Amino acid sequence: MYSYKAPYAMTPQYVTVHNTGNTASARNEVAYMNSNYNYTSYHVAIDDKEAVQAVPFNRNAWHAGDGNGNGNRKSIGIEICYSMDNGYSGAKSARYKAAEENAALYIAHVLHQYGWGMDRLKRHYDWSGKDCPHKMHATGTYQAFRNRVQAHLNALKKGSTASKPANKPASKPAAKPKPQK
Numbered sequence: 001m002y003s004y005k006a007p008y009a010m011t012p013q014y015v016t017v018h019n020t021g022n023t024a025s026a027r028n029e030v031a032y033m034n035s036n037y038n039y040t041s042y043h044v045a046i047d048d049k050e051a052v053q054a055v056p057f058n059r060n061a062w063h064a065g066d067g068n069g070n071g072n073r074k075s076i077g078i079e080i081c082y083s084m085d086n087g088y089s090g091a092k093s094a095r096y097k098a099a100e101e102n103a104a105l106y107i108a109h110v111l112h113q114y115g116w117g118m119d120r121l122k123r124h125y126d127w128s129g130k131d132c133p134h135k136m137h138a139t140g141t142y143q144a145f146r147n148r149v150q151a152h153l154n155a156l157k158k159g160s161t162a163s164k165p166a167n168k169p170a171s172k173p174a175a176k177p178k179p180q181k
Contacts, residue, residue, distance in 0.1 A: 005033070005041035006059035014075040015110050016064055016122045017103065017145075018042065019083030019133040026052040026081050026099075042077035044106070048098035051106050064127035071127030076110060078103055080133060089138035096135065104145060108152030118150055 020029055026045035030052045033041060041061040044053050055061045057076055064071025080103045085093035092100070111120060123142065124132035136142040 002059060004037065004039055006055045006061055008060040008073060010058055010060040010073060012057050012074060012076045012114070014070065014120050014122050015107055015116075016071055016075040016077050016124055016127065017107065017133055018063060018077060018079045018124045019135050020045070020079050020081050021083060021132075021134065023082055023084050026050055026079075029079060029081060030054045042079050044076070045079045045081055046099055046103045046106055047081035048095040048102065051102065064124060065130050066127040069127060071122070071124075075122065075127070078107060078110075080135075083133070083135040088134060092135060092139060092141075100136075100145060101148065104148040105152050107149050108156055111149070111153055112156040118146060118153070121146065121149060 022029075024032065026047040027050070029045035033054055039062045041055055042063040043055045043057060043061050044051055046052075055077075060073050061077045062072055063077030063079075064075055066072055080096075081099050082093060082096040085096050107121060111117065114120075124130050125137070131137055133142065133145075136145055
């Protein structure tokens with residue numbers, strides 16, 4: 001899989017948030033990605049129940065649409081599941097809202113683990129202009145998402161025990177990330 005999904009070693013410098021553009025769970029997203037020969041890849045898929053790691057953080061993934069730019073070569077790609085519940089620009093479903101909240105918490109853990117601030121959180125849109133994360137764009141809630149990530153990050157910096165997204169054994173579950181060396 002690494003020869004085409006994650007061919008290069010990577011020292012991450014950013015986290016990029018995405019919406020999956022379908023209604024599959026995190027496990028199904030990762031299973032699909034691993035079952036085909038498309039170059040598209042990402043590091044973690046997150047749904048309402050768990051975070052599933054697909055590619056280690058020390059390998060690149062092809063998720064940002066910027067070729068060999070910083071999005072693909074220096075950014076951890078996080079996919080939020082269930083974004084097509086209620087259609088492309090429809091209201092957020094309950095399970096999408098839960099997945100988005102799990103993603104906010106997970107991203108805060110990644111930022112904290114690497115000692116990064118909110119300036120390291122990017123959207124797919126920031127790298128290539130693609131309408132992604134489309135559900136947040138359509139509902140005008142990207143800044144509210146950033147605010148939730150910041151609140152979780154603040155709690156982690158104060159030593160609070162922020163809850164973790166639930167995880168179950170999978171290919172590589174990822175409730176609290178550890179930097180890859």
